[in-house]
Amino acid sequence: MADPLVRFEGVRKTYGASGPAAVQALDLDIARGELLTLLGPSGSGKTTTLMMLAGFEMPTAGRILLEGRDIAHTAPHRRGIGVVFQSYALFPHMSVAENVAFPLSVRGVSRAEREERVRKALAMVRLEGFADRRPQQLSGGQQQRVALARAMVFEPPIVLLDEPLGALDKALREEMQLEIRHLHQRLGVTMMYVTHDQAEALTLSDRIAVFEGGRIRQCADPRRLYDRPTDAFVAGFVGENNLLPGTIETRDGEDCIIRLACGPVVAATAADCGGRGESCLVAIRPERVAVAGVTASDLGEGALPAILQEAIFLGDHVRLRLSVGDGGEILAKRPAGVGTLPEPGGPAAIAWTEGAAFAFRPPPARV
């Protein structure tokens, strides 16, 4: 990236003198106009990263550059960055219009211009008729839109969103995801978005940085992150995955032959794994697992015998739980009403296309 808007350089954050690092050795660039999502479980360092960019946490080491200027120790109100908080944090003693006007009045924008920009900002989030309401009189989704308008009205170089949809119900959350995405596309404003919801990250983002244990495990666009995870954690966290332990029998470049702990021998592409004799995890997406009745030959060579344990009907698709070999379990997904299924408890055969299975180094055991 030639000219990133924001650059984290070797940023580290520890709490207390000897505490574990909340963020360790973070290097991350945010390009102008992109929507970058920090995705990870709680305690992975994603919110700390956002708070350091907003200025509410000071990095222990490293530099944070905004438009080439080191702002790591600049006071938050001098950074000119827009922030949308999880709890909205609207000012309850001000009307909607006063809330949105606040960043402008702080900057000494004239009254006439202020009114015009507030009107535009409220139109942008489709809240034209709500200018004189109090935040408490609005629904959660409307409050969130006011918070968005307030964070964007002063045209900051970047807007940070900290789990902004966490408090909304599922339907509203999905609606707001699209709204934020469209807002981003229409205005071209750079956004950094924090969430623990991988579906939300996939919906919204130009790029996703997956955090775990204070580190970025992988940073890529949604498609690539889903199709070619480079790390067992990412494979398991983004979308669903079967993760089967095994041992590498042979490795030739990217092509591995792996003996699964449950018995069968399978082929997989090396994503991040060692060589012959080393243990690994084989990842296969459930939707890539084809399942057929007992005539295993239908699935061609490489099909594995399995036993269908359970079929769960979920409307648009069916989830199949199958046992393989000695104690192995594989989850498969297929569209509902396609083909015929073996009886639960009956024998089946499973297979996947070449290139659907990836081998990873097993994550270090957690203490």
Next chain:
Amino acid sequence: MGRAVLWAAGVLVALFLLAPIVAIVPLSFSAGSFLFYPLPGLSLRWYQDFFGSDFWLPALWNSLGIGAAAAALATVLGTPAAFGLWRAKGAFRAVAMGVVLAPMVVPVIVVAVALLLAFGPLGLVATHTGLVVAHAALGAPFVVVTVLASLEGFDPVQLRAAAACGAGPLRAFFRVCLPQIAPGVAAGAVFAFATSLDEVVVALFVAGPAQRTLPRQMFSGLNDQISLTTTAAAAMLVAFSVLLLLAVSWLQSRSRRRASG
């Protein structure tokens, strides 16, 4: 049965607390000249006496003036102190809290003697300024406590939001925090005013003839000659206190309504 006992005990406690205050009020309307029941008749003569007197009227104005100034000073000092304590953590907070709240716990007579000794070299004894400063010191802890209580209902993320909007700490305090805790600040000011209004010990020590307050005058009025004008003054102090109490509870219900949205 148990309920009846509980009620009876409650009524007795209320009587114990209120009877002396209630008893003094009718006496102020007595037509006679002695602290004596039954009243020989009703009249407003003691109130006439009060409002026509060079002894009482200046004291009333002193009480109101000094009370208002002391309350204002205590509020201006106590509110930022409460805000600082609210943001502080750990041992420092505990120590600072102890220092700020000390005037509430230390016996008033000790404070009075200490102030007299401290004010002497500063030339503050027997001045309005001296009494205002002394009463402000006594009232400030009440401001700190009530403002701290209202800050409990204030979301600290609001300050971050203000900063993200570009507001510096001072502006964030005045435009975002203060309006939301205003009922608590006002209640603290009322408490500080009430503290000054009924304060007599410090007034006895540091006030000169020109700063005599109502309680101070009642004290000497009782010593010199038992005039029922004193009861009129007492009745008016009671009325003031009731009004202040109502003001505080109104402010508190306002801040609760605001907190619940």
